[in-house]
Amino acid sequence: MNGPVVRLISFSLMTLGVFFSLASAIGIVRFPDVYTRLHAGTKALTGGALFILFGAALQCGSWQAAAKILLIAGFFLVTNPIATHAIARACYRHGILPEPAHLDHYGKTLKRRDLK
Amino acid sequence: MNPALTGFIFLLLIATAVSACLMKDILSSVIALSVFGVLLSIVFSILQAPDVALTQAVINSGMITSIFLVAYSQTMKVRSGEDNTRVIKTYYPFRTDEMVILFICIGLGFFLWKGIVPMGFSSLSGDAANHYINFAGVETGASNIVAAVLFDYRGFDTLGEIAVIFTTVTGISILFEGSRYHRSSSGLSFIVRRSMAFVIPLIILYASSIVLMGHLSPGGGFQGGTVLATASICFCVVYGSSFEAARIHPWIKETLESTGCLFFAGLGLIGLCTGAGFLANGAAGFPLGTQGTFISGGSIPLLNMAVGMKVGAGLSSLFYSMVKILEAPFEGIPGEVE
Amino acid sequence: MILNLILLGLLIAASIAFWRLMVGPTVPDRIVAAGTLSIILTNTLVVLSLLFRNSVFLDVALVFALLAFVDILIMAKYFEHGELHK
Numbered sequence: 001m002n003g004p005v006v007r008l009i010s011f012s013l014m015t016l017g018v019f020f021s022l023a024s025a026i027g028i029v030r031f032p033d034v035y036t037r038l039h040a041g042t043k044a045l046t047g048g049a050l051f052i053l054f055g056a057a058l059q060c061g062s063w064q065a066a067a068k069i070l071l072i073a074g075f076f077l078v079t080n081p082i083a084t085h086a087i088a089r090a091c092y093r094h095g096i097l098p099e100p101a102h103l104d105h106y107g108k109t110l111k112r113r114d115l116k
Numbered sequence: 117m118n119p120a121l122t123g124f125i126f127l128l129l130i131a132t133a134v135s136a137c138l139m140k141d142i143l144s145s146v147i148a149l150s151v152f153g154v155l156l157s158i159v160f161s162i163l164q165a166p167d168v169a170l171t172q173a174v175i176n177s178g179m180i181t182s183i184f185l186v187a188y189s190q191t192m193k194v195r196s197g198e199d200n201t202r203v204i205k206t207y208y209p210f211r212t213d214e215m216v217i218l219f220i221c222i223g224l225g226f227f228l229w230k231g232i233v234p235m236g237f238s239s240l241s242g243d244a245a246n247h248y249i250n251f252a253g254v255e256t257g258a259s260n261i262v263a264a265v266l267f268d269y270r271g272f273d274t275l276g277e278i279a280v281i282f283t284t285v286t287g288i289s290i291l292f293e294g295s296r297y298h299r300s301s302s303g304l305s306f307i308v309r310r311s312m313a314f315v316i317p318l319i320i321l322y323a324s325s326i327v328l329m330g331h332l333s334p335g336g337g338f339q340g341g342t343v344l345a346t347a348s349i350c351f352c353v354v355y356g357s358s359f360e361a362a363r364i365h366p367w368i369k370e371t372l373e374s375t376g377c378l379f380f381a382g383l384g385l386i387g388l389c390t391g392a393g394f395l396a397n398g399a400a401g402f403p404l405g406t407q408g409t410f411i412s413g414g415s416i417p418l419l420n421m422a423v424g425m426k427v428g429a430g431l432s433s434l435f436y437s438m439v440k441i442l443e444a445p446f447e448g449i450p451g452e453v454e
Numbered sequence: 455m456i457l458n459l460i461l462l463g464l465l466i467a468a469s470i471a472f473w474r475l476m477v478g479p480t481v482p483d484r485i486v487a488a489g490t491l492s493i494i495l496t497n498t499l500v501v502l503s504l505l506f507r508n509s510v511f512l513d514v515a516l517v518f519a520l521l522a523f524v525d526i527l528i529m530a531k532y533f534e535h536g537e538l539h540k
Contacts, residue, residue: 011456014501018463021494025470028490034482037474041490044467052460052497056504065509068516069500075318075519076493082311083489083526089305090534091482117505118458124465128472135476143481143532147488150525151475154495157514161502166510173514177521182528182538189537301539304531319520326513334510343521350524353531353538439539 006058013055020047033099034091038084045080049073117162125162129155146184150176167262167334170326174339178346179431182353186438190292256397257404258331258413266336267419271395274419275384278377278426285373285430292437300358300441312354319347327424331413337423344428349435357439366440369433376426383415383422457505461498468494485529492522 020043027040050073057069092106132155136148153176160169248265256264266274303309327340351360387396397414398404405412468491475487496518503511532538 011460014460015463017497018460018467021464021467021497022470024490025467025494028471028474028487034480034486037483038486041486044490044493048467049493049497053500056500060504061507061509065503065512068509068512072496072500072512072516072519075315075516076496078311078314079519079523080489080493082308082315083523083530085307086304086527086530087482087485087489090530093534094482096480096482118461121458121461121465124462124469128465128469131472131476141481143529144484147481147484147529148475150522150529151472151488151491151495154492154518154522157518158495158499158502161499161511161514164506166508166514169511169514170517173517174521177518177525181525185528185532186538189532189539297539304527308527315520322516322520334513343517346521346524350527353524353528357539 010055010058013051013058017048017051017053017055020044020051021049024048034096035088035098038087038091042080042084045076049076122162125155125158129159142188143185146181149184150181153177153180167260167336170334171339174342174346178342178349182346182349182435186435190438253407256413256416257407258416259408260331260333260336262334263331263336263413263416263420267416268395268397268414271384271397271419274423275380275395278380278423281427281430282373282377285434288434289437292440295440297357297439297441301352301356301439303356303359304354308354312350316347316350319343319350323347323428327420328417329410330420331416332408332410337420338427340420341424341427341429342431344424345431345435348428348432352436352439357436357441360436361440364432366433366436369429369436372425372429373433376422376424376429379422380419380426383418386415457501461501461505464494464498464501468498481533485526485533488529489523489526492518492525496522 024040024042024044024047027043028037031037031040053069053073053076057066057073060066060069097104129152132148132152136145136152139145139148153172157169157172157176160166160172248261248269252261252264252269253259256268258264258268323340323343325340326335326343327337330336330340348360348364351363384395387400388394390396390400392399397416400415402414403411404414471487471490471494475484475491478484478487496515499511499515499518503509503515528538531540534540
């Protein structure tokens with residue numbers, strides 16, 4: 001697993017992952033609203049972390065270490081959308097609305113539920 | 117490791133710590149503190165100390181955020197002015213008590229510096245350290261030298277640490293004996309609850325593996341017990357406090373905690389009964405096994421299990437005692453008490 | 455050599471996200487920045503374990519992958535209600 005071709009593939013995957021992490025960080029700084037910043041923040045996971053972890057799994061010493069790295073990637077995939085959903089829901093219920101909001105189905109559903 | 121990269125990480129660490137101190141809101145400080153913990157764990161990894169890095173990761177991610185926030189929400193907040201300004205007004209730039217605290221900090225830092233400089237900046241030296249590194253595998257049978265030092269060579273210190281945690285949990289449980297909550301907490305939304313059903317069993321499985329393989333890989337009783345307590349805090353936050361009380365009854369937590377302590381002391385007394393000292397390992401007749409296999413280390417895995425039970429149950433009941441509802445006589449799942 | 459460059463890239467991304475943690479006019483900005491920072495720093499730990507050729511640091515990264523999002527859940531709940539027992 002340590003031939004030059006495999007190392008080339010793994011380094012190019014990791015460089016792609018670093019590019020996505022940088023793009024996500026710049027997006028967090030430049031976007032105007034909380035919800036758009038949240039959307040930019042998740043790209044660090046799907047773009048950045050998955051590529052870096054796959055690249056590292058191709059290159060590490062033993063298959064046990066590769067299995068651990070793939071387990072880390074699996075946990076990231078399962079747990080990060082939950083965290084994003086929790087933050088977005090907490091923001092809406094606290095009262096922060098998206099800036100140019102044209103359709104607000106969740107607000108209508110909440111009002112209907114409160115009136116019942 | 118490139119020194120420039122190490123310097124970069126240290127600068128980020130200092131910036132995070134300073135911004136955690138200067139934030140105006142308590143939640144922002146706790147957020148900066150959780151990031152500080154991740155950076156500190158990276159610094160410990162650069163210094164080639166994986167056991168300390170694991171302990172830092174577990175305690176910072178699992179315990180600090182939840183216990184700081186739940187303890188802060190129990191305090192009474194006094195507001196002056198509509199924008200939550202400071203209660204104590206100052207009429208001059210530097211207050212007396214701030215100056216005293218600054219002087220004490222600088223004095224302690226000076227003495228710490230004077231104590232560290234004569235030790236030199238070279239790597240570890242001395243007879244005790246060399247003996248542990250060369251003979252820990254042969255004398256104790258464990259591959260993890262930190263676990264060998266913690267539970268065999270310096271086992272009595274560990275008993276003292278367990279006593280400290282026990283006293284803390286007892287004190288906080290007495291302090292929060294009454295409760296001001298009448299209804300159970302509601303937990304998070306349906307999506308989070310359904311998805312956590314995938315994750316929590318894996319957290320508990322990984323915590324058990326940290327406890328059981330403490331003599332082979334970094335980890336041990338303290339770290340694994342803290343991850344177990346974090347899993348039960350997760351129950352409390354995601355599903356509601358009455359769900360947690362129904363699944364893991366508070367009486368079970370008390371029994372587990374006391375059983376862990378008694379188990380630890382009992383293993384020590386076995387050493388006393390066979391003629392060797394208190395908490396003796398190989399000399400008391402525990403089978404040492406071959407180094408590197410699962411069954412090795414003598415009494416170290418058993419001590420790890422005892423400490424894991426005790427720390428996990430203790431920290432979990434510490435958190436629960438701050439969010440519990442008033443207990444009414446009930447049969448089955450506790451409902452809402454009006 | 456290339457691993458050092460990758461590490462440098464990740465640390466630059468971490469400091470850019472840290473700027474949003476410091477200057478976030480509202481609290482959920484800071485929570486978003488903290489979540490992103492924990493993912494980037496866990497990747498840094500995995501790359502460090504590759505650099506040192508030692509697989510014990512992967513245990514630390516695995517613990518972070520599991521527990522850092524429990525932090526985010528607790529912070530989101532505290533932000534929504536003002537206390538942890540609502």
